[in-house]
Amino acid sequence: MRVYLSVLKLRMNMGLQYRTAALAGVATQFFWGIITIMIFEAFYEYAANTPPISLKELITYIWLQQAFLVFITMWFRDNELFELITSGNIAYELCRPCELYGFWYAKLLAQRLSSAFLRCFPILIISFFLPKPYNMTLPPSFPAFLLFLSALILGLLLLVAISMFLYISAFVTLSPMGSLLVFSVLGEFFAGLIIPVPLMPDWLEKIANVLPFRWTADFPFRVYSGHIPPHDAISGITIQLIYLVGLVWLGRAALNRVLRKAVVQGG
Template sequence: MKKYISYFRMWLVMGLQYRAAAFGGIVTQFFWGFMEIAAMHAFHDSNPAAYPMTMEATCSYIWFQQAFIAMLSARIFDSQILDSVRSGNIAYELCRPVSIYSLWFSRSTASRLSAAGLRCIPILAVAVLLPASYRLSAPAGPAQFFFFLLTLALAVLVTVSFIMLIYISGLYTVSSDGIRRMCSSLMDFLTGTYIPLPFFPGKIRQMMELLPFASMQNVPLRVYSGDLAGAEMYRAIFLQIFWLTAMVMIGRQLCRNAERNLMIQGG
C-alpha cells in the first residue's frame, strides 16, 4: 500500500506545478458559469412553475460544477497512460512488483485532485461575492455539508473507476480512441454536465439515476444545496458505494486477465 500512496503523492505534487494552465481554466470556468446561469435564469423566468430546482440550488450546482470540473469531468484522461499502452511502454510497468490497476488508479486520482485544487478555491471565493441572482449560496446546513464532502469523495472515486475501464479497454484493442470518445459524450449527457438530472422527465430521470453516471457529479452538487436530501440522498449514497465496488471489482478482474494475455508489439 505504501508504494501506491507514494505514487499518489508524487503525481499530486507534480500536478500542482501547472499554475498557468490552472489560471486559463479558471477564466474559462467563470465565463462558462455566467453563461449557464444566465440561460437558466431565462428558463426560470419564462415558467417558474415548471422549473424543478430553486435558482439558489441551480447557481450552487453550476458553480461547484465549474470549480470541480477537472476532478469530475468525463473528458479528462491521462494521455501518458493511453500512450503507454499504444507505444508498448507498459512493458516497463509490468516488470515492476506493482498492480497496474492500483498504479493507474492512484495516478488518475492524484492528477484530478491536483488540477481541481488549483482551480476550485479562486472560483468558489469569487462566486460567494457575486450579486444574489448569481451567487453561490451557503450549504443547507452542517449535516448537509458533511454529506456533500462524503458524496464528493465518492463521486471522484466512481468517476476514476469508470475511467479505469476505458484505460483497460486499451489492453484488449489496438486503439481505445473510439471507446474513449463514445464514453465521454455519453458521460457528459448522463452525469448532468449539460442539463442537471432533475430537468429530465420523470421516468427517464428515474432510470438515469440508477446508472453509475448519476453517482458522479449529479449527487454531490445537489446534496450541497439541499436539492437532494433525506431518503433520496441515502439511496444515492448507497448507489455510489455499489457502483464504486462493482466497477473496481470488474476493472481489477479485466486488468488481471489482460496482463496474462497482453502482447507487446514493437522492437
C-alpha cells in the same frame, strides 16, 4: 498501500506545478459558468410550469460543476497511459513490483486532485461574492455540508474507477479515441453536466438513476444545495459505495484478463 500513497503524493506534487494552466482554466470555467446561468435564468423566466429544482439551487449546482470540473468529467485523461498501451511500452509497467490497477488508479486520482486543488478555491470564493441571483449560496446546514463532502469524495473515487475502463478498452481497440468519445458523451449527459437530472424527462431520469454517472456529479451537488434531504443523501452514499466496490472489482478483473492476452513489441 505505501507504494500507492507514494505514487499519489508524487503525482500530486507534479500536478501542482502547472499553476499557469490552472489559472487559464479558472478564467474559462468562470466565464462558462456565467453564460450557463444566464441561459437557465432565461429558461426559468419563461417556463410554463414550476421546474423541479429552484433557480437558486441550480445556480449553486452550476458553480459546483465549474469548481470541481476535473472531479466529474470523463474527457480529463492521461495520454501517457494511452501511449504506453498503444506503443507496446506497457511491458515496462508490468515490471513494477505492484499491482498495475492500483498503481494506475492512484496516478489518475492524484492528477484530478492536484488540478482541482488549484482551480476550485478561486472559483468558489469569487462565486460567493457575486451579485444576486448569480452568487453561490451556503449549504442549508452543517450536516448537509458533511454529507456533500462524503458524496463528493466517493463520487471522485467512482469516476476514477469508471475512467479505468477507458484504458482497459485501449488494450482491445488500440485506439482510445472511440472509447473516449463514447464515455465522454454518455458520462457528461447522464451525470447532469449538460442538463441537470431533475430537468430531464421522467423516462430519461430513470435511466440516469440506474447508471453510475449521476452519482459522480449530480448527486453530491444536489446534496449541497439541499435539493436532496439528508436521509436520502445517506441512502445515496450507500449506493455510491456499492457502485464503487463493484466497478473496482470488475475493473481489476477486466485488466488482468486483457493483460494475459496483451502482445507487446518483441513478442
